[in-house]
Amino acid sequence: MAGSSVLTSRADDFPRWYQDVLAKAELADNGPVRGTMVIRPYGFAIWERMQAEIDQRIKSLGVSNAYFPLFIPESFLHKEAEHVEGFSPELAVVTHGGGKKLEEPVVVRPTSETVVNWYFAKWIQGHRDLPMLLNQWANVVRWELRPRLFLRTTEFLWQEGHTAHATASEARSFALRVLGDVYRDFMVEVLAIPVLTGRKTALERFAGAETTWTCEAMMGDGKALQMGTSHELGQNFARAFDITFLDETGAQSFVWQTSWGSTTRLVGALVMAHGDDAGLRLPPRLAPVQTVVLVVRAEEGTAEAALTLADELAGAGVRVETDVRVDVSFGRRVVDWELKGVPVRVELGPRDLAEGTAVVVRRLRGEKRTVRLREVAGAVRAALEDDQAELLLEATDFRTSRTTACTSVADAVEAAAEGFATLPVEVLGADGEAEANRAGVSVRCLINPDGGPPAGEEPGEPQVAVLARAY
Amino acid sequence: MAGSSVLTSRADDFPRWYQDVLAKAELADNGPVRGTMVIRPYGFAIWERMQAEIDQRIKSLGVSNAYFPLFIPESFLHKEAEHVEGFSPELAVVTHGGGKKLEEPVVVRPTSETVVNWYFAKWIQGHRDLPMLLNQWANVVRWELRPRLFLRTTEFLWQEGHTAHATASEARSFALRVLGDVYRDFMVEVLAIPVLTGRKTALERFAGAETTWTCEAMMGDGKALQMGTSHELGQNFARAFDITFLDETGAQSFVWQTSWGSTTRLVGALVMAHGDDAGLRLPPRLAPVQTVVLVVRAEEGTAEAALTLADELAGAGVRVETDVRVDVSFGRRVVDWELKGVPVRVELGPRDLAEGTAVVVRRLRGEKRTVRLREVAGAVRAALEDDQAELLLEATDFRTSRTTACTSVADAVEAAAEGFATLPVEVLGADGEAEANRAGVSVRCLINPDGGPPAGEEPGEPQVAVLARAY
Numbered sequence: 001m002a003g004s005s006v007l008t009s010r011a012d013d014f015p016r017w018y019q020d021v022l023a024k025a026e027l028a029d030n031g032p033v034r035g036t037m038v039i040r041p042y043g044f045a046i047w048e049r050m051q052a053e054i055d056q057r058i059k060s061l062g063v064s065n066a067y068f069p070l071f072i073p074e075s076f077l078h079k080e081a082e083h084v085e086g087f088s089p090e091l092a093v094v095t096h097g098g099g100k101k102l103e104e105p106v107v108v109r110p111t112s113e114t115v116v117n118w119y120f121a122k123w124i125q126g127h128r129d130l131p132m133l134l135n136q137w138a139n140v141v142r143w144e145l146r147p148r149l150f151l152r153t154t155e156f157l158w159q160e161g162h163t164a165h166a167t168a169s170e171a172r173s174f175a176l177r178v179l180g181d182v183y184r185d186f187m188v189e190v191l192a193i194p195v196l197t198g199r200k201t202a203l204e205r206f207a208g209a210e211t212t213w214t215c216e217a218m219m220g221d222g223k224a225l226q227m228g229t230s231h232e233l234g235q236n237f238a239r240a241f242d243i244t245f246l247d248e249t250g251a252q253s254f255v256w257q258t259s260w261g262s263t264t265r266l267v268g269a270l271v272m273a274h275g276d277d278a279g280l281r282l283p284p285r286l287a288p289v290q291t292v293v294l295v296v297r298a299e300e301g302t303a304e305a306a307l308t309l310a311d312e313l314a315g316a317g318v319r320v321e322t323d324v325r326v327d328v329s330f331g332r333r334v335v336d337w338e339l340k341g342v343p344v345r346v347e348l349g350p351r352d353l354a355e356g357t358a359v360v361v362r363r364l365r366g367e368k369r370t371v372r373l374r375e376v377a378g379a380v381r382a383a384l385e386d387d388q389a390e391l392l393l394e395a396t397d398f399r400t401s402r403t404t405a406c407t408s409v410a411d412a413v414e415a416a417a418e419g420f421a422t423l424p425v426e427v428l429g430a431d432g433e434a435e436a437n438r439a440g441v442s443v444r445c446l447i448n449p450d451g452g453p454p455a456g457e458e459p460g461e462p463q464v465a466v467l468a469r470a471y
Numbered sequence: 472m473a474g475s476s477v478l479t480s481r482a483d484d485f486p487r488w489y490q491d492v493l494a495k496a497e498l499a500d501n502g503p504v505r506g507t508m509v510i511r512p513y514g515f516a517i518w519e520r521m522q523a524e525i526d527q528r529i530k531s532l533g534v535s536n537a538y539f540p541l542f543i544p545e546s547f548l549h550k551e552a553e554h555v556e557g558f559s560p561e562l563a564v565v566t567h568g569g570g571k572k573l574e575e576p577v578v579v580r581p582t583s584e585t586v587v588n589w590y591f592a593k594w595i596q597g598h599r600d601l602p603m604l605l606n607q608w609a610n611v612v613r614w615e616l617r618p619r620l621f622l623r624t625t626e627f628l629w630q631e632g633h634t635a636h637a638t639a640s641e642a643r644s645f646a647l648r649v650l651g652d653v654y655r656d657f658m659v660e661v662l663a664i665p666v667l668t669g670r671k672t673a674l675e676r677f678a679g680a681e682t683t684w685t686c687e688a689m690m691g692d693g694k695a696l697q698m699g700t701s702h703e704l705g706q707n708f709a710r711a712f713d714i715t716f717l718d719e720t721g722a723q724s725f726v727w728q729t730s731w732g733s734t735t736r737l738v739g740a741l742v743m744a745h746g747d748d749a750g751l752r753l754p755p756r757l758a759p760v761q762t763v764v765l766v767v768r769a770e771e772g773t774a775e776a777a778l779t780l781a782d783e784l785a786g787a788g789v790r791v792e793t794d795v796r797v798d799v800s801f802g803r804r805v806v807d808w809e810l811k812g813v814p815v816r817v818e819l820g821p822r823d824l825a826e827g828t829a830v831v832v833r834r835l836r837g838e839k840r841t842v843r844l845r846e847v848a849g850a851v852r853a854a855l856e857d858d859q860a861e862l863l864l865e866a867t868d869f870r871t872s873r874t875t876a877c878t879s880v881a882d883a884v885e886a887a888a889e890g891f892a893t894l895p896v897e898v899l900g901a902d903g904e905a906e907a908n909r910a911g912v913s914v915r916c917l918i919n920p921d922g923g924p925p926a927g928e929e930p931g932e933p934q935v936a937v938l939a940r941a942y
Contacts, residue, residue, distance in 0.1 A: 029590065029593075031539075031540040031542070031586075032540070032543070032544050032547065032586060032589060033540060033542040033543070033544060033577050036540035036541070036542055037540065038537070038538070038539050038540065038590060039537055039538040040537055041535035041536065041537050041605065043537075044535070044536050044537045044538055045535070045536070047538075048536060064512035064515070064516070065512065065515050065516070065519060066509070066510055066511055066512050066514075066515045067509065067510040067515055067518075067628065068502075068509050069502035069503070069504060069507035069508065069509065069626055070507070070579075070610055070612070070626050071502070071504040071507055071563075071612075071625075071626065072503070072504070073503050073504060076503065088570070089569060089570050090569060091567075091568075091569070091570075092542075092565050092567070092568045092569075093565065093566065093567040093568070094563050094564065094565050094566075094579065095564065095565075095566045095567065096562075096563070096564040096566065096576075097562075097563045097564070097614045097625075098560060098561060098562070098563075098614030098615075098616065099559070099560050099562075099614075105567075106504050108541075108565065108579070115502075115503065118503060119500065119509060122500075134512065138610075139541055139609075139610065141541070141542075143568040143569030143570075144569075145569065154542075154568075155540055155541050155542065157538065
């Protein structure tokens with residue numbers, strides 16, 4: 001493929017390939033403070049598309065967006081014992097403000113349960129105030145010792161949802177709807193990344209949660225990536241922050257809560273799940289640019305024809321760009337658009353134009369077709385639809401081929417060198433998780449054999465553990 | 472008006488009225504750390520609408536969104552002398568991260584010129600890389616001693632644009648396009664707030680800029696509010712960060728730059744420019760909810776009819792909500808929707824339904840009209856259009872009535888007790904600004920008599936100073 005020479009190959013060195021793609025496709029750069037990141041315009045356009053798709057799904061559950069402060073009094077974090085234990089080692093602390101030492105240091109939010117729940121206590125009085133369903137898009141900071149762009153950065157962007165409900169079952173049902181209708185649906189239908197949805201073990205649970213649900217995906221090197229989590233907080237924070245309501249019988253009760261988040265890590269997931277040796281391959285539903293119309297070289301009328309074609313594609317609902325940079329070689333521009341993973345290129349040269357045709361090239365298969373100009377829009381739309389399905393199928397097949405059903409912890413650890421290992425929960429046992437962890441393998445989630453609970457349904461007790469090496 | 476009793480009246484105590492509106496309309500709350508703010512769902516929905524409108528205008532100028540880190544090495548700020556002098560007193564400083572004292576403290580960004588320009592130096596090599604046009608939506612922190620919700624908060628949300636150009640005239644022209652085509656257009660056409668666009672005096676200029684352009688509006692108490700600024704940075708940051716490019720002749724030159732921002736302060740502006748003693752009055756183009764369909768009381772079929780009507784309005788492109796909370800008194804709900812400033816209420820009672828009609832009530836005039844059900848959508852759309860124009864007209868008339876042409880600094884200071892005072896620039900003179908400042912009056916901007924430079928046009932030397940008391 002044209003782009004193969006500009007990147008390290010995935011087979012040679014997957015982490016190096018990943019860094020190369022981020023740099024060459026201009027997705028991100030390291031920040032000046034260790035562990036921080038600059039998201040460049042193309043990377044940010046991808047994130048904006050993710051935000052729009054996730055936000056729409058969140059709002060369809062009746063959730064409203066809000067904004068809570070970046071700075072949290074240190075004392076807030078101490079109100080929930082497990083929470084502070086989990087987050088203390090990662091905190092950034094502001095000790096000086098406006099030229100003076102602060103009386104009480106403030107922490108830069110690592111997550112917002114504490115501050116949100118301080119307000120829930122104020123805003124929630126009666127059962128009419130429930131459910132309270134809030135979300136915020138924000139930056140958070142968790143000091144990171146081994147940073148990796150998008151996957152683990154000291155500052156990252158995310159959405160964090162926080163809800164309060166009258167009963168435990170309502171809270172559970174909501175946490176599962178977020179898992180299924182927001183996260184899994186977005187990941188499968190838009191990102192074309194198949195995910196397992198299941199429950200985290202106690203060891204992997206969010207600090208302060210009673211149950212953590214997760215979406216786990218397999219990357220191109222067989223390792224697992226946690227894509228998003230949804231927590232049942234029980235009444236832990238309600239007790240810590242005294243969030244009570246008068247129920248319909250007039251009794252005072254603590255609320256039941258959930259919280260859930262997904263982050264800029266998803267951009268890294270997209271790179272690692274679908275990328276190949278020529279660069280990114282973006283699923284059409286997500287791609288900020290679905291199609292680029294390329295003028296092959298300067299020639300009377302070609303640029304105008306390209307702009308006309310692009311207008312027509314835009315009119316057909318395609319997110320399209322035109323590349324008329326004829327002072328840059330055609331080959332170099334092709335490599336560039338392949339790096340950026342744009343699903344379809346429409347190439348327009350003088351000979352094509354004379355014959356009333358264009359060449360439609362699919363990023364996924366490298367397949368080229370000469371198409372009459374008036375049929376380009378139809379061909380592009382068909383290619384976009386096919387590619388969306390094909391990427392999902394390819395990633396699913398890959399996961400299947402790299403998933404091994406095991407019967408002992410030792411087998412699972414061995415199998416995890418290649419991909420996912422499944423193991424009956426009763427075989428994993430109490431000590432199996434610790435044994436696997438010592439070998440660098442973690443329990444990603446506990447699932448039902450069908451792959452996880454359907455959205456909003458009460459899941460049965462999980463029977464299978466999925467083990468893998470993980471990012 | 473129905474809502475008048477729940478708020479302090481504007482005439483009695485404007486600042487208290489402002490606080491009351493924010494609380495009762497559930498726009499915002501004070502944060503737990505002094506000076507910070509919680510933006511509640513309704514306040515945030517207003518901000519999201521502002522973001523969408525501003526973002527679209529920014530992108531139409533060819534600007535791409537990106538994201539730069541929250542944390543900036545302290546040393547970066549010292550690279551531009553005026554910049555560090557301006558911002559040092561307001562900085563929040565992180566001294567500890569991940570449980571350890573940091574070797575170099577990092578500041579929480581008060582604005583991002585320094586970090587953006589560090590990358591511009593890396594990304595810009597030749598004239599083909601110019602213009603470089605970036606924007607980010609982010610939170611920033613400036614330690615605030617006299618905080619006021621939305622208007623002056625320690626943390627606020629904003630967009631900040633940063634651009635680099637090959638020539639001074641391109642940079643100036645871009646700064647003026649932002650001022651006119653993004654800010655003024657949005658403020659006048661969407662917020663229905665008339666703004667003066669003009670140049671800041673040296674005293675009021677952004678720290679590090681050569682010229683600061685501003686949009687200034689009059690609030691309901693006659694005071695001025697700075698609504699957005701666009702800066703010509705000249706080559707100040709280019710020299711500090713060594714941002715050079717090879718021009719077409721092969722010569723190495725420093726770039727010419729702009730930066731520009733608008734913030735959550737705009738929500739405060741909206742409250743103070745249009746609010747009345749019953750609460751907010753939102754311009755229809757901005758309103759997250761343009762129309763609410765209210766069921767007067769529980770009655771067979773009324774709720775269903777309201778939902779049908781709401782569907783029809785949504786189909787006609789109206790942002791609509793349905794209020795079927797018949798367990799809350801009708802009067803209280805009306806007060807509530809008036810507080811929230813929703814432009815049009817459609818009231819549906821049993822008698823209306825029997826007669827196939829509904830009552831359409833305009834927030835602006837309190838005017839009620841009984842309309843046949845099939846004509847409701849048309850009546851609502853007409854009311855929304857009228858209100859948009861009427862709010863702008865009202866605010867413009869108010870500003871005119873509170874603007875006094877003065878001939879001396881002393882006169883101007885006196886006139887500024889009521890509103891804007893205009894004064895020929897040559898009368899203001901070198902000492903006039905200091906004299907006015909001592910009396911609590913500032914020079915908001917220098918304008919041409921027509922109100923400011925047209926978008927993208929080279930402005931002549933301003934001849935008139937506008938003085939006012941300001942937020």
